[in-house]
Structures are given as C-alpha cells and as structure tokens.
Amino acid sequence: MPMADELVELPIDHFRLLGVSPSAEDQSVLRALQLRLDRSPQEGFTHEALVQRAELLKLSADLLTDKQLREKYESALLGGAVGLEVSSNREVAGIILLWEADSSSEAFQLACKALRPPQTPALGSGREADLTLVAALSCKAAAIQEQEQRRYEAASQLLSDGLKLLQRMGKLPEQRESIEKDLEALLPYRILDLVSRDLGDQSSHLKGIALLDSFVRQRGGIEGRKLNKSSSGLNQQEFEVFFQQIRKFLTVQEQADLFINWQKGGSTDAAFLGVLALTAAGFSRRKPERIQEARRQLKALNNLQGLDSMPLLGCMDLLLANVEKAKEKFMQSPDEGLNDWLVNYPGDPLAALCDYCRDWLRKDVLPGYRDVDAEAVDLEAWFADRDVQSFIERSEWKGARDFAKASFAFLSPFSEDQTEQSSPSKQLDGNETVPNNPEEAPDEELAENISSEETNDSLPGKNISIKVFVDDYLVKLSKIKFITKKLYASKKGSWIILALITASLGLLGANTFFNSRTKTSTEIEPENVSNQKVLSDIISEEEQINQEEDQSPVNLDLLSIEDLTVKEPSKEQITKLLQAWLSNKAAILSGKEGDFLLNMAKGPLAKRVQLERKKDISAGEIQQINATIKSLKLVSQTPKRIEVQAKIAYEDKRMNTSGETISETTIPGLKVTYILGREKELWQLVDYISGN
Numbered sequence: 001m002p003m004a005d006e007l008v009e010l011p012i013d014h015f016r017l018l019g020v021s022p023s024a025e026d027q028s029v030l031r032a033l034q035l036r037l038d039r040s041p042q043e044g045f046t047h048e049a050l051v052q053r054a055e056l057l058k059l060s061a062d063l064l065t066d067k068q069l070r071e072k073y074e075s076a077l078l079g080g081a082v083g084l085e086v087s088s089n090r091e092v093a094g095i096i097l098l099w100e101a102d103s104s105s106e107a108f109q110l111a112c113k114a115l116r117p118p119q120t121p122a123l124g125s126g127r128e129a130d131l132t133l134v135a136a137l138s139c140k141a142a143a144i145q146e147q148e149q150r151r152y153e154a155a156s157q158l159l160s161d162g163l164k165l166l167q168r169m170g171k172l173p174e175q176r177e178s179i180e181k182d183l184e185a186l187l188p189y190r191i192l193d194l195v196s197r198d199l200g201d202q203s204s205h206l207k208g209i210a211l212l213d214s215f216v217r218q219r220g221g222i223e224g225r226k227l228n229k230s231s232s233g234l235n236q237q238e239f240e241v242f243f244q245q246i247r248k249f250l251t252v253q254e255q256a257d258l259f260i261n262w263q264k265g266g267s268t269d270a271a272f273l274g275v276l277a278l279t280a281a282g283f284s285r286r287k288p289e290r291i292q293e294a295r296r297q298l299k300a301l302n303n304l305q306g307l308d309s310m311p312l313l314g315c316m317d318l319l320l321a322n323v324e325k326a327k328e329k330f331m332q333s334p335d336e337g338l339n340d341w342l343v344n345y346p347g348d349p350l351a352a353l354c355d356y357c358r359d360w361l362r363k364d365v366l367p368g369y370r371d372v373d374a375e376a377v378d379l380e381a382w383f384a385d386r387d388v389q390s391f392i393e394r395s396e397w398k399g400a401r402d403f404a405k406a407s408f409a410f411l412s413p414f415s416e417d418q419t420e421q422s423s424p425s426k427q428l429d430g431n432e433t434v435p436n437n438p439e440e441a442p443d444e445e446l447a448e449n450i451s452s453e454e455t456n457d458s459l460p461g462k463n464i465s466i467k468v469f470v471d472d473y474l475v476k477l478s479k480i481k482f483i484t485k486k487l488y489a490s491k492k493g494s495w496i497i498l499a500l501i502t503a504s505l506g507l508l509g510a511n512t513f514f515n516s517r518t519k520t521s522t523e524i525e526p527e528n529v530s531n532q533k534v535l536s537d538i539i540s541e542e543e544q545i546n547q548e549e550d551q552s553p554v555n556l557d558l559l560s561i562e563d564l565t566v567k568e569p570s571k572e573q574i575t576k577l578l579q580a581w582l583s584n585k586a587a588i589l590s591g592k593e594g595d596f597l598l599n600m601a602k603g604p605l606a607k608r609v610q611l612e613r614k615k616d617i618s619a620g621e622i623q624q625i626n627a628t629i630k631s632l633k634l635v636s637q638t639p640k641r642i643e644v645q646a647k648i649a650y651e652d653k654r655m656n657t658s659g660e661t662i663s664e665t666t667i668p669g670l671k672v673t674y675i676l677g678r679e680k681e682l683w684q685l686v687d688y689i690s691g692n
Helices: 014-018 026-038 047-065 067-078 088-100 104-114 126-148 152-169 173-195 202-219 236-247 252-264 268-284 288-299 310-319 323-331 336-343 349-365 379-384 386-393 400-405 480-489 526-550 571-589 603-619
Strands: 007-010 084-087 425-427 433-435 621-637 641-656 661-679 682-690
Touching (some): 007 088, 088 104, 268 310, 288 310, 323 349, 379 386, 603 682, 621 661
Antiparallel strands (some): 007 084, 641 661
C-alpha cells in the first residue's frame, strides 16, 4: 500500500472533475458543487470513499472560486500542464470521480493498477472493496463507450479484463453475472468487427472465424437447437439476419469449411449450405470434382423438409455434362409450377435446363461470398475450361467423352424478350438452315460437313436424337464470320450452317446451341458437293491469312517496374502496376522465364501462373496473350487495401509446338475486379475476380 504522503496523478483537470465549463463563474461553480455533493454514487461505495470524494470536490471548487489561484491554474493549463495530483489516501475517490466524468477507460486502468502488487490493498479492507467496485463499474461504462464507436472487439476486451479481475478478487458476483451477459450479447458484433477488417489484418480475420465457429456450436448449429426461452443473446430470427450480414466477409472456402464442421455437429441446415458452398467453389474455380462432391452430399440429405432436391441435382448433372441424367432429375420433380414452366418454355428442352441452371447459380448458389462474383455465370466459359473438359473425359456416363471433345461454346443465353420467333435459324428447303444474322455468327472452328437428324419440340426429359458423322480429318478455321460471308457471296448452292453438336446434348433451340470441334464424314452427299467446293476454297484462303498473321512478331518481353510504396497511389500508378502484372503473366505463359511477378503480386498468385505454365509445358503448348487495360475505376481505398474495377481488351491464342493454333479467345470488354494489399510499405496484387 502506498505511503500516506505519496502523490498520485489523475488524468483530469479541476473543471472536469467538478463538472463545470472553463468559463463558469463563481456562482455556477458553487451550484455545481452542491449538486455533486447531494448526488453521491449509490452503487455501494464505503462511507470513507464518499467522504474523500466530497473533499476533492470542495478543493476543486475552492481553487476555481479563488481569483488568484484560478488565474495561476489556467496559466499552467495553457502552458501544457496536464493531470491533477492528489494524495494517495484520496486515490480511490479520485478514480470514482474519473468514472463519473465519463473517463471510464482511464478509471478502469487506474483501478486495476491499484489492485496489483505492490499496491495491492489488504484483503477485506474498504479500499479493496471500493477499488473492485469502481473497476467493475468503469469497465462496463468504458465498454459501452467503445460500442458507441463501433469498436466491438475493444469493448469485448475491456469486459473480459474486468471479468477476470472480479474472478481473481472473488467479489461482486452480481457484477460478474452482468458482465458475462454483456459479453454474450456483444459476441455477434465482435465477430462482425473482426471478420470485416482489412484483408491485411489476417490474424483478426481468423480470430473472428474461430469465434463464429464456437458461437454457432454453442447455439446448437445454425438452427439453434440448444436455445431455450431463458437463453440470452440473439434469437433465431436475429441470428439469421446476422449470419446473412456476416457471410459477405467470408470466402467460399472459409464458409465451406465452417458448414462441414457444423454438419458434423448435427446441423442439417449447415449441410445444405455446405452443398451450395461446394457448388459455388466448384463453378467459380472451375473444379467439377467439387460439384460432384456437392451432388453426393445433396443426395445424402433426406431430412430437409420442404426441399425439392430434384432440380438441384439436375443442375449439377448438367454442369457435369450428364445431360440425360439432368433431364431425368427435372422430370422427377414434384413441383407442378416447374413442370409447367418446362413444358411451356419457348425453345428446346435443353435450352430450358441451361436457363434454369444459370438462374439457380446466379440467385441461390453464387451470392454471399467475399471472393465470388455472383453475376459471372458463364456456362460457355465453364464447358470451355480445360480442367472441366478433362474431368468430363474421365467420366463414365454415356456421351460424356463426346461432350468433352466439343468446344463447349454456349452462345448467348435464351433471351426473355424473345417471342415466337425465338429460333436462331429459319428453315429453308430441306434440312439446311441459315442464321438470322450472319454478322453475329460466333468465331469458332468448323468441320467440313455434319449431318444430324432433325429434332422435335419434345417435352422436358424426352430424348433428342442426333447423329454426328466423324472421320480422321479436322477442318480448322478461326472465324466463322469469314466463312459465312463467303457462303452468302457465292451462288453455288443453298446456305450452309455447320454446327457441331455432341451425341449427348442435342440441338439447342431458341438462341442457344453448341459450336464444337469434331471430325467430319468421309462421305459427301451429292447435293452438298458444290457447297463442299466453296467451303474448300474458303478454307484455303483463310489458312493463308492465318499463316501471314502468325508470322507477325509478338512482343512478350518481361517488364521490370519500381516497387509501389507510396502511401496513397494514384490511379495511374495502380494502372501501371496491374498492366505490368498482365504483361509479365502473358510473357511467362508464352515461355519466357523470370520472377518479376513476385514484386507486384502475392506469392500464391505468382505461383498460380507458374503452375499454369508447367501444365502447358507438359501438354506441349504455349499461350500468346494480349491484355490491355482500357479503363480503371476506384471502388474503395484504405491505407492497407485498394479495390478497383478494370475494363480490359483481352485476346489469347493457344498453340502447340508445331505452331498450330488450338484455340482463340477475344473479349473486347473483359471486366475484372482487382484487390491490392499493402504490407511493409509495399503494394501488391492480392486477388482478382473476373466477370464480364
């Protein structure tokens, strides 16, 4: 215990201690004094502490009503003097006055210090009781102040420290119970505070996820099975609102891991959400094996009331190229509204399945994740992905291998504005068709000739009969527009549209069909001989143009730029960094060697590029990419995180070792969201999300 003549400094001045304005006159000071004396705290402080409190108030009033003493004191304040010195025997009273003056955090720290060695008061003394009580009261008041500033983690830390202190002292059980309830009620806000922080503060983010996991487990899963009428904190409705709010700060992988853990604890709602998370991860990351796992888990869910899993399983089957199974699942749905929609759909049954699948992904599967673009639902890109095609080739169901050999180029999805004239082509004589608008024909590879049986407008689930003739010769063209114009210009026969459709899929009516790379028949029907000659002439001319284009030089040298270390980089500096990332990435994928990516991007992103290059090397391929940033929009900027949206003119060409073009892609307005993070003064690319 401190000596009687020892002085203790309080972080408060006489004006605040008394509760008056620095401009208050003598009468105002005296009235304030009387009010404070008449309204002493009723929380249970000892009589000695209240007497010392009154003496401190009177000393402040005496100083402020003495003209000479006040002038001298005000001069000291103007000179930078801070704090107020009181004798140690009045320290408890001073801490109480600090708490009353809304300096609760300072009061709590001083009370904790006074209760620790070497200042620890005697056990059972009035000083110990007063210090413990003021610590509890100031702790709670300081936590409320932090909550008002939305600093929920700081508020929680104050309450935790206060609870530990009271447990150590073994006093005030009612105050301990009150603090425990405050902590319980604060937990959801604390979790939200931690997980929503800047991406650079990864430790806080992981701490928030751990607290969320524990919180849901204690509730008995997402359903709140362990809640009862006496439970405090969030009720089920409030929890659902909170959970929807917090999901947008978690990645799809973080959510999938949480849902799997909660499912193991018996939460069926978590099991279903885990299915959606696996599907979202699989589609956004082009990992069909995750969709297959999601399908397996969905089939195992038998106790979800009100859930019609048939169309969901059908969508997953469609994404895995098991079209017959997808149609079967849709037909097994007991939903009469869905059946009516499929029957009345103004187009081919397969187009209806694709349309339903897109809508399901956009509305139910992809929203709610920090790192997934819910609007980027591109089935064409999904089926064109090499990993997806490789997975489908390994599948065992009928037609999957033929499906994987196609180019999977879904054209524009069925338009809601189309009417009865929604067919992509109009019938001419015989089985030949011509596009409604040849100028809008897609740029894809064509085979010399394809014959197929005519499809009928069957109901969802009916078989679509298609015959595709193949031989050992592939005709490779890069631009269907070029061919279509030549066919229109020639007068050597009927119009021709050559579209490759795999055996398992069928023709897509409406505005949706497949262009694919396949083998053509060695047999040419007599009525098509003239058209074949026209096509052969066009092929020769186009191949000559392609050879001339391939001889043009491509500048894919690695670029070195200075590290971006300014605190607030401009749009021009950000653009320069991102353009350097695109250029160096393109150079590496074209076969160049270098490690400049490490200066401008986090290790995982740079490693991803190197892994992609290794896959190309094993396949004997290279990529020629031209990506130029056309515009940049700043979305948000903090000292540690920058989010921008870029519009990029994108072209790529994949070639084999013989210089033969395997595939080409042109996207004039690719939209990409980039996330930059700052660590140790260096700005680097942390993540990006593509979506057009």
